[in-house]
Amino acid sequence: MIEGSAFVAAPLGGMTLAQLGAQVIRIDPVGGGPDLGRWPLAPSGSSLYWTGLNKSKLSVTLNFRAPEGRQLLHDLVTASGACGGIVLTNAVGQEWLSYSVLAGLRPDLIHLQVQGYRDGRAAVDYTVNAATGFPLITGPDGMNGPVNHVLPAWDVACGLYAAVGLLAAERRRYRTGAGSEITMALADVALAVAGHLGFLADAQISGSDRPRIGNHLYGGLGRDFQTADGERVMVVALTRRHFADLASVTGLTATFAELERRLQADFTDDGDRYRHRQVITALLEPWFAERGLADIERALGTTSVLWSRYQGFAELTSDDSLGKNPLLQQISQPGVGAVFAPLSPLVMDSLPAARPAPVLGADTEPVLTRLLGLTEADVQALAERGIVGVGSPR
């Protein structure tokens, strides 16, 4: 498939399929797109963001301002075989990548257009997120103003939905021969997910916003606790069994039973655990505050209670257990060096091995010679005239 993309959503969509074995050719303008130097950077200046989101792809660079460059793109879309004719893009206003132009060349085209809003206006994760309602209920109770998320969750969801959409369309084409025009707006992804999780219906029915409850779990019992040795742990009792185990291990079974009587509450019900979260967690606090992490781990480890320690990225990546997780492969990324590269989290047989991101333009020559029948000399001549790029400026 051809991916004409930048930033997170479309590149993640293409990479999700590439990591499952699809041949994904990322097309960029000669010299690279606007995301080529996006932070974080390696000491060399290579983008860890770009290389992270373009693993396992091929990179072809073309000069889209030249008619010959656009023609080469069109040749790639039409020539790329039975499993080809698939285009994923977040470019808006670039006619040569549009469904209407490309479907004229290949009627069974599958084309997925990622855009900001449904009407085609631009948006990014950070602006979409502002309008969702989440920033106003994130962060400490009593705080004013919005708290933005750091994980671009809407971009991530949009990229994965894109992979779903392409697979669904290819499934149909394989059975019926019919192509598909698919569009997806980042803002719609956010609305859909907020709706699926009940946030929209809740606000629509209640007419009010969910309260800002800090690190408490909404609608159940869960919160962070400080330990005697200065660590923090997130502890969740999602079911009645979790809660019974938590009460038992902390020696609070009788206390909670007495509390239930006095409050006329039923702590086997998660709604009641949530309503009384302040008093329940206040009673739990000393147990954590009086114990070091090792003791807590030993005690909770034998129960059903869900918990985890908070840690930062540096600690996470220095953790020995990470290197033992076959999800993460130590690869040699050109321009970066040895880094952890995650495979797809989908574990199934016959998946390809981890492959680094390409050097920008590194596949222009092999792709144009293999798929379009050009000679090396042809590609060299095109490169000299600035119609295609070969290799990278880095």
Add this chain to the structure above:
Amino acid sequence: MIEGSAFVAAPLGGMTLAQLGAQVIRIDPVGGGPDLGRWPLAPSGSSLYWTGLNKSKLSVTLNFRAPEGRQLLHDLVTASGACGGIVLTNAVGQEWLSYSVLAGLRPDLIHLQVQGYRDGRAAVDYTVNAATGFPLITGPDGMNGPVNHVLPAWDVACGLYAAVGLLAAERRRYRTGAGSEITMALADVALAVAGHLGFLADAQISGSDRPRIGNHLYGGLGRDFQTADGERVMVVALTRRHFADLASVTGLTATFAELERRLQADFTDDGDRYRHRQVITALLEPWFAERGLADIERALGTTSVLWSRYQGFAELTSDDSLGKNPLLQQISQPGVGAVFAPLSPLVMDSLPAARPAPVLGADTEPVLTRLLGLTEADVQALAERGIVGVGSPR
């Protein structure tokens, strides 16, 4: 397909496919699973969360403690036709739903097991998130301690990856006849996404955590601003064109040019815009603080600058424009009433119309009669003996 699931990830995976036209039969224990009453709730007590995550599915309830109940499940897995033999589950330790048992009945089985950790231990979004590093860099600069996300982003990503995995496996089975055993750990989803976005490589190379920078956009220019009428807007200049437009509309082009000279910076480079974000955004603040939202909208609306107003869920769902977005359909959800139900954000032709979530167990009789050839009287007898459930306690 058969979905034996609870909470967010597996149900979202099944619903993603159901909204694209798949027949998804959610199997629950008689009386419902642990997520049936999960908050938020409608005034009737029906869960807006459960109904949001199970739209467009069929609901069959079986007594898994009874051998006959487990046999009915096995019959459904083997009998469900050419596109059947697909099982999505997050149940761990329930042998009758396991790959090893079910693949013995149908060798071309596609089975996707969602679990907490790769080794099978349990985890939920909130505990996985604690270990990722994100909570320690979310929230206001200078704050101590973690800030949990409110959106269960890892569950959402896991559910969408599950839909990708099932489509990829079904693609292979259609071509080769081979089934697939797929497993996916929620913790691996979080690690994979953190890795794809460059967070892991950044920490691995630098040995340190990214700073907590409040609502600033990392590696570029973006932040929230207060307006004269008490609103807040998120403003992002991701490219040099965005920044030039922002400088121009705020009358700061010459000021920024002078600043670049004095700081020996280049604001056409997003790294430099990020390094000098404090002074750049301090210069921008008065422009926003002196204007009301309507003026800001008028001024920015003619530029490429990316921006959005912050709003809460209640305001979002009372917004007239929401009802005009064809993504959201007003449906009548049993037990809830009229609510906005989002379709899939993937817009393509021949998608099914919006369908509410089923009443728990409402499809036990039609599914068992249609797919397994039982009579209504058979199902009635099974229900009386507690082997299956019909209809809902609500």
